[in-house]
Amino acid sequence: MTDLLNLPCLRVTDYEDCGDHYFVAAHGHLEPRPCSGCGHDDYYRHGAQKQIIMDTPIHGKRTMIEVHRRRFRCKICGKTAFEPLPDIDPKRQATKRLVDYIEHRCLTETFMSLAREVGVDNKTVRNIFDDMLARKESQHKYQTPEVLGIDELKIIGDYRAMLTNIKELALFDMLPSRKKANLLDYFRNLPDKGRVTTLVMDMWNPYRQLGVQELPGRLIVVDKFHVLRMANEGLERVRKRIRKGLDQKTRLKLKNERFVLLKRKHALSDEEKKDARKWFSLFPELGCAYDAKERFFEIYDQPTRSAAEIVASRWTNTLPTDVAKDFRDLQVALGNWNKEIFNYYENPVTNAYTESLNAIARQINRMGRGYSFEVLRARLLFEKQAIKKSPSLRKKPRQRPVSGYEFIQEFKRGLEGPAEEPVVEYGVDLLKLIQLFEDGYFS
Incomplete structure (x- = not known):
């Protein structure tokens, strides 16, 4: 009979093509192992049993194996056992x-x-x-980061917490929820959380509560890009409000000027400066909003925390009343998150690379059609070619041991070559992950 299965533990006795699947009859031929009860290998046959085993498809058809499996009884202790099938x-x-x-x-x-x-x-x-x-x-036990970033992405209809190793630009973990109860449960069991020195986050209050409760004494830094984005959003509110009262042609023109207005003043070309001045002369309120945005950005241009706090206080006190309501959220944030915002000057780190994942959130959601969050998490977190590791380092030569036995053992190890330090895995390299998305690897 042709060996249709190519499984060493089974011998095929018959097979049938049933149209949508193959039915294969087979039996084992290996001798039983020593008895698990007494350790002896003195058996006698004690009947057989038919078992249905599924195998990988053959020719695109499902494969069902009916195994005639022998059973044995130990002559010493009477315990029964099936014949071994190591391929099952x-x-x-x-x-x-x-x-x-x-x-x-x-x-x-x-x-x-x-x-x-x-x-x-x-x-x-x-x-x-x-x-x-x-x-x-x-x-894959990823090393707990020293600088831990917390952000979120909306994946498969819900916000998922994203944990990153900011120092190594690596994705450390993905959690199914950003709710406080889920986060607390996760961080209570986080291994080596004593390694964490800095927590970088957006202004989601449960993140701050988490840091205070589970990582007390750590420096909490609000990611500056979340703060600056609020300044841009204030400008956008003014621009959109002005657009509503314009004719269609002018409204479209002002829509196209969005990216010019979001640029820093020093980054504008001469042509862009000319266009901006034209809009500001037509709509002074837009000019006030742009100036407010620019003056707020100057906070992060300061060399020290005290200088930045002075600029922030001046910005709040001199904000024009015409646009104050549009920057209201930012004023509230400066009050409620003042300490964490200016902690940036204690450790100037950002979640910028975590934020870059938002650029591919659409692709992740596309991946999620028909899949669960757990599958997506596994695909992203355990993709071998994207895992970021420390370089393998040779240990420094050790001093000669004192005892003769230790010297002999050290000498033997020396013959095998110098010992290597264990490789540390930081997580998934964010830049590599983005490259894989752009190359269509996850399509």
């Missing part, structure tokens, strides 16, 4: 290679479609994925 997964009625096949495919296909393809239950695919995820979690 011990937890499921499936071959090990089918489990490997499902593990590989479940990251790119829905559980339901994969279950139909290979002929197993949808729950079986889910359980295999869960086991794989647990194994990957244990294999």
